[in-house]
Amino acid sequence: MIQSVNRAIKILDFVSTNHMARLVDISRGLGLNKSTVHGIVATLEEMGCLRQDQSTGRYELGLKLFELGQSVMANMDIRAVAMPYLLELSRKYEETVHLAVLSGDEVIYIDKVDSPRSIRIFSMIGGRNPAYCTGVGKILLAGLTDEKLSRVLEGIRFRAITPNTITDANSFVEHIRNIRRDGYATDNGEIEEGLSCFAAPIRNHLGSVTAAISLSGPTQRLINDNSAKLIEDVVDCAQTVSIQLGFAPALAGDNSFFLK
Template structure:
């Protein structure tokens, strides 16, 4: 087989895989040939090769072809190899360029958030955050973004252990008020920190989901109240929602 025909065969094989991925009950050789407008003998040869390597399997009773378990094996290895920081970094860098503000990436761990990435931006801003440091969830935008997508019994366990201590005069310390606030955060798709953790600092954050639709992290933009006005927060929220979605998709998340 010459190089051109080999490339064409690979292309057709991938097209068949795409076709089968959309058919839960599988397809027969004739159906595939008709939909792809190629002869049945070519389809049969390609399918035989895909079956041999486990990428496609044939139902003994119906004779129809479906995707094989080899794809699950590959998918599992791919998901295991995905690194959150690596996948998120291009989006964080772009946010930094667009806003010149501090960008944080955090993960959820044992009832707290842990900073795993921080980009400082070009503007002057002093914050207590640094990579490796832990922070409370109830008074940070990243923490609230994550909490809003965690089962209520887990949220209550966290709050029972950690409490709702006030870090500033703006910190929410009433349980019922806070739980209602989390409902709103989930509905709107983003969380705000309005000087609830540090005086003079405002943040907007969004959750990040993995391939199983579980919330695992959050990303935020932080800046001084002078620059993070109500109008600017409104401008940034939709951009942040987009970034959260993009990073989640890179981690295998499939939005509804």
């Protein structure tokens, strides 16, 4: 380990837990020579990792660290983070689990775990489907602001893929309101008769809905007396992934799909 790098990290850790620390505080707290601390602190300040209050001479963390933290969060591979939880959910119910993102008015499946059963849903990683008639699509649309949702809906040509597909824009908007209230979405044979799914939102560190998880399978296996527990597990799975991505549930408003 390079000693100067080690000391620099220790100084940053110390300042993060001892807000507005003086040079003498850092020196004493870490047991380092004051001149050594001064040299490292000056370098960290020049790089934007520390900032000195000119009126008091005390130090706090700089904006460069915030920028680096934002970059880490933005580049975190959601698939790698989510996969262990997708596997766990799929194994518990022996159904297909999808991870999807929104692209315009469509959803793209970026990862999945197949059901081991002979009768199961067919899908492909990289495949697309209309957002308005899929569980993941509806949950992702529900995560948009009203303004963004309106723009997307303007470009959707609603058509009846099955007898259960919602084809009226006003009815669909009301459906989205219910999804926001409930915190999950259901597809009950809306894109393929006899197949259903439950979906829940994945949030990033800022609280924005960036992806969705769904559990899909034959309607007779999903829509039954066990549905409430299944929905609970899908929502818990999505929230666990969200927390791994830096989301803090305490930031969310009570019974609201949007953050306050």
